[in-house]
Amino acid sequence: MTPAAPGRLGPATPETAAQDPATTSTPPTSTSPTAGGLWRGGRGFLLVALLVVGVAVAGVLLGGSGGPGRPLDPADASLSGGKGLARLLQARGVRVERVTSVAEAGTLAGQAGPEGSTLLLSETFPLDEDEAKRLAALPSDLLVVGVRDHLGLLAPGIAPRREARARSREPRCGLPAAERAGSAYTGGVALTAPPGSIGCYPADGVPTLVSHSGAGRTVTVAGDGQFMTNLRLAEDGNAALAENLAGGRPTLIWLTPPEAAAQAGGGKASLYDLVPEGIRWALIQVILAVLLLALWRSRRLGPVVAERLPVVVRAAETVEGRARLYRARRARDRAAAALRAGFTDRVTPRLGLPSGTGPDALVNAIAERTGQAASHVGAALYGPPPVDEAGLTALAEYMDIVERQVGKS
Structure with missing residues (x-):
């Protein structure tokens, strides 16, 4: 029995395995995952996960309360807030009163005792002319x-005289609050100092902090308030300067802008609006991490590498082994189908026909080329499978004859 043209490689048969010593000397290889393999395969994912978690934690810690900051607000713990200064003053025994209107500030100032109070006003408070008076x-x-x-x-x-870059400066004045504090982060605006006032922390000879005392009160103007924020409070002598200026009286009235009122209207917030800002940033970080991981893993793919097989089996041995299997199982129908499929694949291009040619066209073309009867060709290619081995052998011989005739014509 001779089937159609075989493939180049195939499974080793018991006979070939017995003849090849390489098959008996090769020890079995375990395919179970090992601890080292799991670590090498998963360390990249673990590193990316740790990086994402670290960035998220750092963002939460540096972001303070997680919401938008309120600059120089004694109740705000963000980097631009003033909660750190308020806590320092309270530790010194200064009563810090946070107010959001000029009327409240006036009421508390009138209620202050004989030792008086200090009113702190920053640029964040919207002030009109009447309120200033x-x-x-x-x-x-x-x-x-x-x-x-x-x-x-x-x-x-x-x-105000001109702009001045905010940086660390020396006091260079006789103001006790500045002398005790030393260098501080000041600037923003350089100021004109009227007669009888004290100018400190000069920028190119022009003070950025001016203090004037008279009529039973002291008015101090600082060109910039960054030295009072939570971000700068621990630098240089910023904390000492802020405490000395704001804590000179038993009560500090801290005037801050009122919180924005809720917008009128019955519109409903979308799902995106309800997601906290920190979650959005974390999601963006995760997406970037996944993209970087995909890029990193895709670069590991290279060209296809030919694998060296442990056993090389000749094509003839593969054909013989498969034929014996067909014979042992009496699979004459499969053997005939293999013969017919191989014959069709080889003969069709020789006849100049496309690969999808139908049975009738193929049979007529073979009959015309070889002179064989179309009925015989059709029965050989599309008839019922042989009933015995003799019929299968006759089918193979007939197809071999027809194939040689097609090739010679």
Whole structure:
């Protein structure tokens, strides 16, 4: 029995395995995963996971409360807030009162005892001219930080002169609060100092902090308030300067802008609006990590490498082994199908026909080329399978004859 043209490689038969000593001397190889293999395969994923977790934790720690910061607010713990200064003043026994309106500030200033109070006003508070006049008339000491609008009403004689880069500066003045603090992070705006005032922390000879005492009160103007924020409080002498300026009286009235009121209307927030900002950033980080991991893993793919087989079996041995299997199982139908499929694949291109040619066209083309009867060719290619081995052998011989005739014609 001779089937159609065999493939190049095939499974080793018992006879070939017995003849080849390599099959008996090769020890079995375990395919179970080992600890080293699991570590090498998973360490990349573990590293990316640890990196994502570390970045997320650092973002939470550095982000403070996680919401938008309120600059120089004694109740805000973000980097731009002033909660750190408020805690330091409270530890010194200073009562810190957070107010959000000029009326509240006036009420608390009037209730202060004989030792008086200090009013802290920053540039974040929206101030109009009437409110500036009311604050200027209060008996409290006034600490103005970064304010430019209506500064002439709050501190007569003190006015912005030019911009000054904020950086660490030496006091270079006789103000006790500045002398005790030493260098501080000041700047923002350089100020004019009226006669009788003290100018400190100069920028190119022009002070960035001016203090003037008179009429039973002290008015101090700082061109920038970064030295009072949580971010800068631990640098240089910033904490000492902020405590000395804001803690000179038993009560500190800290004027901060009111929180934004909820917008009117019955519109509903979308699902995206309800997701916290930190979760959004974490999701973006995870997506980037997955993309980087995919890029990293894709670069490991290289060209196809031919694998060296442990046993090389000749094509003739493969054909004989498969034929014996067909014979043992009496699979004459499969053997005939293999013969016919191989014959068709080899003869079709020789006849100049496309690969998808139908049975009738193929049979007619073979009959015309070889002179064989179309009925005989059709029975050989598409007839029922042989009933015995003799019929299968006759089919193979007939197809071999027809194939040689097609090749010669």
